Amino acid sequence: MSAGVTEGRLPAAFARAAADGRAALVTFVTGGDPTPADTAAILDALVEGGADVIELGMPFTDPMADGMAIQLANLRSLGAGTRTADLLDIARSFRARHPQVPLVLMGYANPMLRRGADVFAAEAQAAGVDGIICVDVPPEEDDALGPALRARGLHLVRLATPTTDAVRLPTVLEGASGFLYYVSVAGITGLQQAAQASIDTAVARLKAATDIPVAVGFGIRTPEQAAAVARVADGVVVGSAIVELVGLHGSQAPYHIRSYVRSLSEAIAVSRKELA
Amino acid sequence: MSSAASLRAGPDARGHFGSFGGRYVAETLMPLVLDLERHYGAAKADPAFKAQFDHLMTHYVGRPSPLYFAERLTEHLREGAGPDRGAKIYLKRDELNHTGAHKINNCIGQILLALRMGKTRIIAETGAGQHGVATATVAARFGLPCVIYMGAKDIERQKPNVFRMRLLGAEVRPATSGRQTLKDAMNEALRDWVANVHDTFYIIGTAAGPHPYPELVRDFQSVIGHETRAQLDAAEGRLPDLLVAAIGGGSNAIGLFHPFLDEPSVRMVGVEAAGRGLDTPDHAASLAGGEPGVLHGNKTFLLQDADGQIIEGHSISAGLDYPGIGPEHSWLHSIGRVEYQSATDDDALDAFQMLCRTEGIIPALEPSHALAVVKRLAPTMSRDEIIVANLCGRGDKDIFTVAEALGVEM
Numbered sequence: 001m002s003a004g005v006t007e008g009r010l011p012a013a014f015a016r017a018a019a020d021g022r023a024a025l026v027t028f029v030t031g032g033d034p035t036p037a038d039t040a041a042i043l044d045a046l047v048e049g050g051a052d053v054i055e056l057g058m059p060f061t062d063p064m065a066d067g068m069a070i071q072l073a074n075l076r077s078l079g080a081g082t083r084t085a086d087l088l089d090i091a092r093s094f095r096a097r098h099p100q101v102p103l104v105l106m107g108y109a110n111p112m113l114r115r116g117a118d119v120f121a122a123e124a125q126a127a128g129v130d131g132i133i134c135v136d137v138p139p140e141e142d143d144a145l146g147p148a149l150r151a152r153g154l155h156l157v158r159l160a161t162p163t164t165d166a167v168r169l170p171t172v173l174e175g176a177s178g179f180l181y182y183v184s185v186a187g188i189t190g191l192q193q194a195a196q197a198s199i200d201t202a203v204a205r206l207k208a209a210t211d212i213p214v215a216v217g218f219g220i221r222t223p224e225q226a227a228a229v230a231r232v233a234d235g236v237v238v239g240s241a242i243v244e245l246v247g248l249h250g251s252q253a254p255y256h257i258r259s260y261v262r263s264l265s266e267a268i269a270v271s272r273k274e275l276a
Numbered sequence: 277m278s279s280a281a282s283l284r285a286g287p288d289a290r291g292h293f294g295s296f297g298g299r300y301v302a303e304t305l306m307p308l309v310l311d312l313e314r315h316y317g318a319a320k321a322d323p324a325f326k327a328q329f330d331h332l333m334t335h336y337v338g339r340p341s342p343l344y345f346a347e348r349l350t351e352h353l354r355e356g357a358g359p360d361r362g363a364k365i366y367l368k369r370d371e372l373n374h375t376g377a378h379k380i381n382n383c384i385g386q387i388l389l390a391l392r393m394g395k396t397r398i399i400a401e402t403g404a405g406q407h408g409v410a411t412a413t414v415a416a417r418f419g420l421p422c423v424i425y426m427g428a429k430d431i432e433r434q435k436p437n438v439f440r441m442r443l444l445g446a447e448v449r450p451a452t453s454g455r456q457t458l459k460d461a462m463n464e465a466l467r468d469w470v471a472n473v474h475d476t477f478y479i480i481g482t483a484a485g486p487h488p489y490p491e492l493v494r495d496f497q498s499v500i501g502h503e504t505r506a507q508l509d510a511a512e513g514r515l516p517d518l519l520v521a522a523i524g525g526g527s528n529a530i531g532l533f534h535p536f537l538d539e540p541s542v543r544m545v546g547v548e549a550a551g552r553g554l555d556t557p558d559h560a561a562s563l564a565g566g567e568p569g570v571l572h573g574n575k576t577f578l579l580q581d582a583d584g585q586i587i588e589g590h591s592i593s594a595g596l597d598y599p600g601i602g603p604e605h606s607w608l609h610s611i612g613r614v615e616y617q618s619a620t621d622d623d624a625l626d627a628f629q630m631l632c633r634t635e636g637i638i639p640a641l642e643p644s645h646a647l648a649v650v651k652r653l654a655p656t657m658s659r660d661e662i663i664v665a666n667l668c669g670r671g672d673k674d675i676f677t678v679a680e681a682l683g684v685e686m
Binding site: 061064067071083108110111135136138139159160183186 | 290298299300301302303305306307308453454459463467470471473474569570571572573575580582583585586
């Protein structure tokens with residue numbers, strides 16, 4: 001496990017949630033959707049709705065692990081002219097407004113590596129980013145990105161999936177930090193949710209193998225689903241459902257997002273108490 | 277040659293050719309890619325696998341394809357060349373394969389792997405439709421259900437191949453994102469694969485994608501180069517001086533080149549699609565106009581902007597308008613072993629018509645790009661030098677595109 005695992009905003013956010021007896025709510029939106037100017041208010045709405053961790057998606061022309069909702073968000077963002085520099089500006093101003101809320105950039109390798117991993121890591125760190133999720137840099141290609149992030153004290157959030165078996169799991173955990181993102185469905189974002197029983201089993205298996213928090217995502221959209229996952233996981237990730245609200249409401253989305261995210265955070269807050 | 281200095285030893289254990297290649301895939305796919313690597317390693321070492329492959333090559337595909345001395349083309353390109361100029365031109369006739377292109381070589385190899393691995397469903401992407409037809413063909417031959425992803429725009433401009441795929445029992449699903457061509461079809465195929473990992477085998481059509489695809493596609497396509505070597509030795513008693521092949525992803529080119537890489541006397545030229553010109557945005561020349569990046573599972577030269585957003589390629593040939601190139605070509609380019617030139621849409625159209633009239637062969641638009649470079653280089657070479665150009669596909673599928681480009685109403 002890398003240094004810095006228990007330091008910084010990201011572990012602190014999970015620790016705070018754990019101390020409250022609940023899972024952390026991790027929310028995703030695509031940066032620059034519908035325009036770069038709209039993103040700040042959308043991120044604020046996530047925080048106001050009770051999100052503990054913000055994943056800011058970096059748009060890419062070829063989001064091959066994403067379903068239609070996030071594909072369209074990528075197209076809207078790029079269509080509005082969003083550049084990597086805009087994403088970093090969005091991160092920087094978020095950090096100024098929300099000094100304690102962890103911010104994770106999520107996206108695909110090519111925009112991250114384009115000007116060199118070291119440049120990307122330095123710029124992300126300077127913008128107040130806490131961690132990176134890169135969909136298509138698996139542990140086998142870690143040296144393309146991992147060392148640059150670690151040198152800057154940025155968390156590299158790794159993904160585990162239903163196809164990550166016991167033999168492979170240590171490879172995924174080696175060098176993972178911040179949290180472990182369990183992709184509960186073998187598939188693309190935004191489609192069906194996995195059966196709760198399989199999530200329960202997988203989370204138990206992952207938590208037995210690592211001390212870092214385990215957050216579960218893919219296909220979670222209702223407060224009931226979020227609460228069910230929150231009973232077993234350290235974090236609940238919701239993305240496509242929020243991105244769809246941006247698609248539906250455009251620059252009017254913050255209002256809708258705030259109340260939707262609040263419905264999730266309220267359900268998560270009491271989910272373990274209901275169980276007890 | 278198998279010395280440490282061999283250029284044929286790659287990729288390394290991590291699937292890298294120099295700094296190119298690798299396995300840049302989502303975690304869901306990573307165990308599958310590792311599993312494929314294990315199975316391919318075992319298949320390579322299994323004489324029964326090779327025997328099965330060779331048997332199908334002979335009896336189903338119709339190999340070996342002829343190495344044909346293009347006498348009239350040779351004479352045509354000697355006209356106006358200097359005295360004693362005008363190399364002897366041979367064509368490797370892979371357009372005579374069953375299904376009309378080199379793509380079937382790879383599909384036979386991959387479906388045999390799929391069967392070994394117990395997979396019961398086949399998916400593929402296609403650009404011009406040649407790989408889709410070849411995949412649908414082998415899926416029919418072995419009785420497996422098959423879904424082909426094809427850009428909606430390519431479906432429009434390659435109707436005959438779409439119908440062929442459907443006749444063969446494949447489902448053709450349009451990719452409607454992006455520019456709706458090969459790149460977008462590949463995205464859709466990857467999305468399908470990640471959602472159907474338990475039963476599905478993805479037959480990638482070119483020597484690209486995550487390791488071990490570039491290696492195994494190259495190995496299956498190397499039948500082209502191995503045959504060429506033996507056939508030219510029989511005909512001329514020597515090695516060729518120049519090999520020429522068109523490059524989209526680059527599978528026909530790597531198949532021709534690879535068995536010759538350790539022969540320093542053999543010059544090799546890969547031909548990228550320059551579309552409306554390298555000085556315009558409308559081309560698909562990843563090496564000439566791109567920079568290294570990561571897409572579709574591998575690190576390679578890509579057409580991209582300053583932020584790493586992928587720029588759509590253009591070529592009159594639907595089989596060449598991919599914004600990337602196989603990683604082994606990127607490496608061969610970076611070390612200078614293979615030269616990469618380009619041909620425009622217009623160059624390809626000229627060469628297309630030249631071959632029709634001089635040899636009575638209607639080539640596909642993809643190898644027409646290679647023929648354009650043959651037309652460029654043959655007159656500069658001496659008469660006793662030998663060129664082999666890979667005629668990797670036949671042109672029946674392209675007659676509508678060519679007619680439109682020539683302003684002919686059909």
